[in-house]
Amino acid sequence: MARIAVLLLMVLAVAVAExxxxxxxxxNQQAGAKCVAYTRTGADKEPSAECCKAYKAHVESAKTVAERRALCACVQNNDRTNPGNNITxxxxxxxxxGLPFLFSAARGFDCNT
Incomplete structure (x- = not known):
């Protein structure tokens, strides 16, 4: 019985980690690739459905407050290292x-709020 409990805990830990x-x-890579025509090149005047689907999946993967803060910092860092992105x-x-406002890519935005 104890072995089963340990096995279940290991499976749960792997599922949470994934x-x-x-x-x-x-x-993040998929969102960047799907949204580049909107955020960088200007080829798309609006984000495509594929862009929104990929972007939502990335944002929604940040479930906790700590993960949302990390997401904010990630987006800000990516925009600093990819100067071709239009922050607006x-x-x-x-x-x-269709997502609520959670963060800004702007450097002045405090990700800890």
């Missing part, structure tokens, strides 16, 4: 994709 927010993980358009993704 569901945790990852800054530059696959969800990056910030507009939350509203245009």
């Amino acid at each position: 569901a945790a927010f990852i800054c530059n993980g696959p969800l 358009k990056v910030d507009s993704l939350q509203g245009k994709c």
